[in-house]
Amino acid sequence: MIGDKKILSGNQAIARGFYEGGGLIAASYPGSPTVEMMESVKEYEGIYAEFSVNEKVALEVAIGGSFYGARSMATMKHVGVNVAMDPLMTFTETEVNGGFVLVSGDDPGMASSQNEQDNRIIGKFANMGVFCPGSSQEAKDYMVHALELSEGFRMPMLVDITSRVCHSRGVVECLERKDKKPAGFTPDNSKYTMLPPFTHERQHAMADRIRDLSDYAYDSPLNLIEEVEGSRVLLVATGLMYHNLKELKLPYSIYRPGMAYPLSKRRFSEFAEKYERIIVIEELMPFMENEISLMGISCEGKKHFSFTGELNSEDMERGLAAAGLVTKRSTEDHMDAEVPSRPPMFCAGCPHRPVFDVLKKMKVKVMGDIGCYSMAVLPAFTAAHTMISMGATVGITKGMSKAMRLMGDDEPIVSVIGDGTFFHSGMTGFADLLHQRDPEDNMTFLILQNGTTAMTGGQPNGSSGKYDNSEGMDIDIRKLLETMGFDNVREVDQFDYKALKAAITEETKKKGISVIITTRPCALRFKIKEPHFHVDPKVCIACRTCVRTNCPPIRMKQYEGMDKLKSSIDKDMCVGCSVCSQVCPVNAIKKSEVKSS
Structure with missing residues (x-):
């Protein structure tokens, strides 16, 4: 067909x-x-x-x-x-x-x-x-x-x-x-109830x-053998490694097991009789190399190739040269031209930005988590100090706090978690916070409720319905936590910069467990666009306070008739979150009268 x-x-x-x-x-x-x-x-x-x-x-x-x-x-x-x-x-x-x-x-x-x-x-x-x-x-x-x-x-x-x-x-x-067509479900405990016996x-x-x-x-159509007459070497590569290897056009036989596990012992026994050397090329772990070795068949692999990162054709050629199979390199090492690094950054109008601007200035220890807000560990903010896995911040914060209490350390800890991560694996951590609560604990948890799983493209999460009725799920995080037994839960609009700063400052000074829920939705996912802001260069003192918020539309530029660089805002990128205007010490940033197109 x-x-x-x-x-x-x-x-x-x-x-x-x-x-x-x-x-x-x-x-x-x-x-x-x-x-x-x-x-x-x-x-x-x-x-x-x-x-x-x-x-x-x-x-x-x-x-x-x-x-x-x-x-x-x-x-x-x-x-x-x-x-x-x-x-x-x-x-x-x-x-x-x-x-x-x-x-x-x-x-x-x-x-x-x-x-x-x-x-x-x-x-x-x-x-x-x-x-x-x-x-x-x-x-x-x-x-x-x-x-x-x-x-x-x-x-x-x-x-x-x-x-x-x-x-x-x-x-x-x-x-x-x-x-x-599904056959339907027929109860059968021997198949579906996995308990002894x-x-x-x-x-x-x-x-x-x-x-x-x-x-x-052994003869699966997924497994491909490309034999070269006279070759005494067999190269084994699967997935993208096979395609990268083919680019080198080498005079050696190739075996591409589309099914990497299990391998056929019978097939490799035949290879061992026919070839003097079997060399396995694979990314990361020596998985197939180990499987072949467990068959009692001699092979080589990771001693020639890196155990980490991707393997492109150039990497393969270097490894094969080390194995003595390539004498003339068809590819040449070269130094790429230096390019200024451009780390990822929060989108224009991202509701996470003011949160980490406040935390950076407060210089508190922040336990981070997985999501868009993971970028807070990067140099623009350096405002989060741990990053392990989804939802891990809650348990990590508790464990560190308990260790600190044992040592008489009263320093506050802040934990940051997104709403999607909260529903993914944070709720169980919050339930555990109630176990062996200590009134001397000083833990402040920030739940960044933006209504979406933003970093992966804006998929829905448990509270997306708060901002879009069509999403279906509209779980009230505050009510949920209060039902669980948390008695100090507050909400704050993080685009009210002073209120946000005051809330975090107040809660970090309190003993016990505090929870702050920030309520602004993802600007990108929900296509939020308010009137843009602009800079009055005559008022601007070039202090760069606005620039340090790390918002993409803001940069320093040369204005006509002025020697000193002053702040500016790209109106086409600005979505009108207002944070820059609130942090400006001289009120040089103003809101426009109409929305930018």
Whole structure:
């Protein structure tokens, strides 16, 4: 069958594969590099798709669909799988009804992540088949295969895709959808209730499935062998590594296992008899290298290639030169021209900016968290001092506070968390704050309620309905916390700079637990545009107080007839938040009479 050809990103191709493979239930928590997958799935009719409150819930929604017999998918970034590990490690014991695929977006080089864990290892740990696409076409094809093999072998599958493949684009042949009607849910405790004694038997069933899948891998159409006559060296590369390797046009045989786990011992035993050297090229951990070594087959890999970051063609060539396989370099090392660094910054009108401007000036210890406000650790503010994982700030703040009390340290601690992160994994931390409360504690928690999961593109969260009725969820955080037992919860409009500063100052001086909820919505997500502000250069004293708020429209410029640089505001970028005018000590910044277009 010949289909239409389209240019798709890897993320869009995953969505297309799910659609063509008869997928029905899809759930995700937004995290780069996989956000676009669920947004693309939502474009197809006949599929239920949602951004769940966190990765664990997303996985459980997809599990429910699979239990009913519907082909299902959960997508998340690599660290998101950590949040979903509890149900995942038990679900993989079950006998799958409807085909199930977990898509993990790994991030070699940490382009948008706090670590670069290699989730192929989690796939093995969880007894799942692991597929590693390296192009958009492969991403689509592997999804279809993974759904089919999931049902054929009655086991969940993992598609492990990297940031580069998620975001790059390629030509994809799009075929017709193959509808797969769910068989429905038939209660069977031996399959779906994972408690002893059923789980004892399932351990053996998992081992049997992996062995059968390994047998399938011997001549699977997903695994490609490109033999070069006379070659005594076999290069093993999967995913994008295969495509990067092909650019070098080397006179060596190549094996590309589209399914990186399990590998076929029979196939590699044949390779070992035919080739003098087997060299594995893979990003991050020596995953396939270790698997081949466990077969008792000699191979090389990480001693020639980096264990961290991406591996492009130049990196591969350097490694192969170190291995003695390349004598003449086809690529040359060169120094890139120095470019001024441009760290990410808050958008114009971002409601987080005044919060961190106040905290920076107060010079308090701030426990940060994951979200747009993570940028507060960067030099423009340097106003947050820890950054670990979603929701971690709450427990970290409590633990540090308890240690400080033991040492007689009365210094206040401030914790910052977004509303999306609060619903994702912060609520449990807040519940734990009530355990062994100490009146001598001095913890102030700032919940930045902007009504969206902003850093990943503006997906909804539990309080989005506060600003947009169409979003559905409108949980009142203040009422929720008061119901939980917190008696000092206040709300503040952070664009009232003096009120914000006063609130934070007052609460950090109090003993006990204080919660401040900031209430301005995300300017970008909700398209907020008020009359812009402008600078009167005759009044401006060039103190740069406004510039230090780090707002994109503000810069220093030369005005005609003035020797000294003065502040200026780009009216086309300004959304009228007014913070600059409030911090100006001489009232040189004024509001315009009409909104800028």
